[in-house]
Amino acid sequence: MEFSLKTIKNFDKKLTISIPLNDIHDVQKKEIIKIRKTAIINGFRKNKIPINIIQEKYKNEIKNTVIKKIISYNFKNIIKKKKLKIINEPIINIKKNKKNSNLMCSIYFQSLPNIDFKILKKITINKISIITHDEDASYYIENIRKNCIIWKNTKNKIQIKNKITIDCIFHIINEKEKNKKIQLTFIIGKKTIIPEIETELLNKKIGDTIYIKLKIPSDHPDINYQGKMVQLKIYVNNIQSDEIMYSKKECIDFLKKTFNINKDNELKEIILNKIQTEVMNLEYHLLKTQLIHQLLNTKMIEIPIEISEKEKKNMQNDAFKNYHHNKGNIFQSKYYKNFQKKAEKKLLLDFMIKILVQDNKISVTENELQKQVKKLKKNQPELIKKIKIQYQKNDFINYVKNMIIEKKIMNHLLKLFKIKEKKYHFKKAIQILNQK
Secondary structure: OEEEEEEEEOOEEEEEEEEOHHHHHHHHHHHHHHHHHHOOOOOOOOOOOOHHHHHHHOHHHHHHHHHHHHHHHHHHHHHHHHOOOEOOOOEEEEOOOOOOOOEEEEEEEEEOOOOOHHHHHHOEEEEEEEEOOOOHHHHHHHHHHHHOEEEEEOOOOOOOOOEEEEEEEEEEOOOOOOOEEEEEEEEOOOOOEOHHHHHHHOOOOOOOEEEEEEEOOOOOOOOOOOOOEEEEEEEEEEEEEEEEOOOHHHHHHHHHHHHOOOOHHHHHHHHHHHHHHHHHHHHHHHHHHHHHHHHHHHOOOOOOHHHHHHHHHHHHHHHHHHHHHOOOOOOEHHHHOOHHHHHHHHHHHHHHHHHHHHHOOOOOOHHHHHHHHHHHHHHOHHHHHHHHHHOOHHHHHHHHHHHHHHHHHHHHHHHHOEEEEEEEEHHHHHHHHHHO
16 A cells, blocks of 8 residues: 655645555455355355355445445554544545556545644743641631622622622614613622623712713624624612621631531631642642643644634534523623634644643543542542532543543643742632632
């Protein structure tokens, strides 16, 4: 078998294969014998039908099967030999060949480029170790207390963290369309609503009315408003501020009751154990965030337009389904994302990870899988319950597999980057996380 491999452009490859006639005959013989074992033709005993009759009766089936098998076999061998990373369904063109000549075919496909990850050695990653102390237990409890809130009406002006309710009347400018009215309730600063609205609402009070003109993105999931200029009239209906429910003592009593304990030192021990679990997750999260950020910044792969366009359309379709299924409102910030950039980032990261996994043969053994499941059941039973509720049995196993692969990828990447050890106190690490 002879072949030639050409790069047409970017990811696009053309593979031309010439398969000798002898190879085709060998596969053909095996296929005829296989069919003969099960074929039923009147006047002949099973498995005693003459070869020439089998050939005549099943010639089209034999021909198609032989061509499919022999091309598939050779294509797989070439992929393995050339270490190609295929990312799409190949298109096969079989050339009409003269009788008693080699089988010629052209296969068009897309393959990921080879990447030299050595350039990562120039980039510094901070490997953060978080230091904890006994007094962190008090800080942790105080954080719990601050998150136990109730909302109370206020007549003060709107500030960050206020929960507000607005009536919003809007219409498309220069179009004869009836006004639409929706009521929205959201927290200022959470970025669930587009910033054009949040910014204008700051320092307003109940009863105030504001007017905003804005352009709806051309890829917004509401097709009636895509790319249109809209006039908004917003009336501030209600403002609420948060109020902490418990005093420090009440919070401690509540936690003791929750954990079914009586003594302060028992509560402290439980809280410190929880902090240790959070520290491991926090160190991992901070490291993962840096690795992803730096990988994306390198832009080692130039994503072809046709691939990013396809991914962009998939994202838009998902946003469309989500918007209509959940009856989303037109001013939710998640529908104002730049789908093109989002698609390119996702593909870039996915492709680089795929290359890393294939080049370094990163996989998960059954033993590793069972160990990880046991470890999760022992150390994080609440997480196991949450995952099992969200995923079916097979999906749960895949979730754990992906968790192990992700850690292996991170460990491999750590060997590629320049590592700088950095230590943070628990309190500072939480503050850094909250800023992101």
